[in-house]
Amino acid sequence: MKLSLAGSRSALRRIFSDKLAARSFLLAASLPLLLLLLMAAALLFRTLPIFQFVSPWEFLTGDLWRPSQGEFGLSTFISGTLWVTLLALILAVPPCIFASIFLVEYARRGTLRGILPAIDLLAGIPSVVYGVWGLLVVVPLVPRLGQFLRGVFGDLPFLTSSNPTGFSILAGGIVLAVMISPIIVSITVEVLRTVPQGVREAALAVGATRWQAIKHAVLPNALPGIIAAAVMGLSRAFGETLAVMMVVGNTPAIPRSVFDPGYPLTALIANNYGEMMSIPRYDAALMGAALLLLVVVIIFNVLSAMVLARLGQEVSS
């Protein structure tokens, strides 16, 4: 009996193919980082020329965008993106959490089993279809909602506008909110279901009502997962292009109200990539906008990973 490497031929072959697999799989696993770095480098490289012309600060905060006159300020588009994304989150997250709690904690098992596949399916519906729905249903509704609000409350900050069409931040926000809600619900339901039954029973056993048990025992346990769900929804909303472009109006002015039209960064890039090679530095400016999107996504993810790691420690300790 021999235990050394100089064993049988077949042992050598097995070990060799294992080593080969280790090498190639680990090489493959380094590709994501490589892709990310390459992407950032390529975009940065194409963006740099613009900074000979405007400072990075002006590029981000300037509010004039006249490429043919060499004026490149992104702030209008940044604010468009911020408005739409925030609105989508505000509209989507609370109802999604409530709906998930309802499905897991209150609804009958059969209801959950019936609804979950439908939710997963809707998470897979292409965003352009959500855009079509926005165009057909949301855009026509928005002006009526505006009139109604004005009739009841008079002039309110953020809610009053002279925009006669429905193409608006609000339409974009609603479309995005509905688009990301299947993702958020699907993850939140999964997270709530993994909270051990004992946690609920412990709270109920000391006389808590059902909602109190959820509020004080279940939700704190599920918080990291719910945050992760919201971050995923946020990522999707933030980078969505077509669905938003179809309903948001694409007017380059800083919105004052949710009924105003807006012009998010993604729409800017998608609308203008065709002529970007024909105006000097236009391409650099648009690639700069893309780089900005990439950087924000990286920052988001790193921050949320840090928060989740912290929360994970707290929950486990």
Add this chain to the structure above:
Amino acid sequence: MSMQKRWWRRAHLEESLFGVLMRLSAVVLVLALAGILGSVLVRGLPAMSWDMITKAPEGGFYLGGGGGLLNAILGSLYLAGGGTVLAFLVSLPIALGLNVYAPSSRWATFTRLTLDVLWGVPSLVYGAFGFLIMISMGMRASLGAGILVVSLLQIPIMVRGMDEVMRLIPSGQKEAAFGLGATKLEMARAVVLRQSLPGIFTAVLLAFGRGIGDAASVLFTAGFTDRIPTSLAGPAASLPLAVFFQLSSPFPEVRARGYAAALILTVLILIVSGLSRALARRLSRNVVN
């Protein structure tokens, strides 16, 4: 006693308030989502015809002339199909690298974070990146470039799906194979691949669905054409872009076809999703849980 009573009443007020909120949320959500399918169906069905799925656009199509959407249907299938194959060839080794060969758990955590970032990168940015690579190599918008960019976009989706199921495999089960003297590769084939087969399959179809529905990445890289794609070097149409372009037309007939395109896209996704469910069940015969 009265304090207890007040407490009791408040608790129950809160209970019923949130009960109403939760039910309301669930109903609104379900209605909104049903509305989406409903509106696409209501507007798309009248515009559907046999021509839509069997013919490419003919002369004057965008003025209301004859023809159909076959160019976009096939283009989308090629883009998503090609992308899925490429992405699978990269994603499976990545997932196995993470779950079988990871040199340390910190390395794995970092790689997963990278993948999460890539998952969140907007498809438009993938498109812009692909566009830069394309022009730097002197290529034009083409099916090949579109497939490449779609596959990049699909990799994080696929790896994530595979990783999710592979991580759930109990270490005892892996040890069962190692205990028999299996190498890591043999263990991966016997345990990890078989145990996560349904999950791998679901991940692949999920990525296919994302590939077929994505527009922003192919906008830059695959272009659009009325012809049915015949070579990797030529441009290719896609359904999401067909929807988008036709909906911005002033002609009602053309817009109606946009709805038809949206309906076709939705039906394709429904088919993929149904397929994934059915096959996942079949593949889980030997899975241990």
Add this chain to the structure above:
Amino acid sequence: MDSHISIKDLNVYYGANQALKSVDLEIPRNQITAIIGPSGCGKSTLLKTLNRFHDLVDNTRVEGEVKFDDIDIYAPDVDVTEVRTKIGLIAQRPYLLPMSIFDNVAFGLRIHDMTNRREVKGHVEKYLKLAGLWDEVKDRLTQPATSLSIGQQQRLCLARGLAVEPEVLLGDEPTSALDPISAKNIEGSLKELKSQYTIVIVTHVLRQARRLADYVVFMYLGELVEAGPASKVLSSPKDPRTKAYLSGEM
């Protein structure tokens, strides 16, 4: 004593935490050795050093010498898969491979280059019989292994482990997840097997140690306190800690 495995000055660390402290032990050939001791004393850790399972975990460090016959299994030129082929493990719970009953047993044969179908079939039958499972499964070999009961699953794992023809069988509480009858079945199999194999089991059940063991090892807080023939250690222990444990005071 003819020792099959000999351990010298073995220290194992999980990160900064030392789980085994300078353990010396000789494991006799073709006998059943039982490792006993209170929870957390390092029994599983000791067992895992014998088939190099610590290799699979980050941050675990093994120092010292483990000799299998005359080969140091931690020597750099030793192939770990071969160590694990020679020294097999029956886990606490039956962990099935995601395949049919037949393939669970055949897997080990196939990775060790048995390609002839007839030969594989013959071996599968032989070891299923040896594990006392053959009669119960011979008509359903292609069914998923998950269709077996827990006790049958554990015997399947035994057959699977025997099929690669190890010389040493390790068992980490191999009967603790089983009902009393299945446990008896496994114990019976182990007793029959000891003429051909060196068997090392960890057990929490003192009566099981009495029933099975020829040789007993008592551990406490990472140290090996006492080792010797079962009759001696179990009936007249030398160390006060062993005494306390055996009398149920620990």
